[in-house]
Amino acid sequence: MSIRVNLDVMMARRKMSLTELAERVGITMANLSILKTGKARAIRFSTLDAICRELDCQPGDILEFASINGQE
Template structure:
């Protein structure tokens, strides 16, 4: 996958737990965990907006594009 999800990085910077973020965003722990681990195939803009508001960040702080060749080199 070429899109890297950095929700865990932003949560650590804000010292926020998964449970706390799930409550603020009104999303289940299971769905937030799927997003956090990079297993999600899509995200609604409303969910992304709520996460950005809760973490006081921009979408680019959470989502990162990495070309496939660079991603393979990282593995």
């Protein structure tokens, strides 16, 4: 899949740890880790909503469409 999750970048900017974000968003560390490493198949709007709220950012700040072979 060419959707890249840039959660770690945003977390570093906000200086927030994985544990803290998981606690604030209300999901387990394991699930947040799956999301962060890009292994997730899908993300619920409710989860995205909570993450954006806690990191004070837009969905586009944590999700990015990476083009394959230089094609847009």
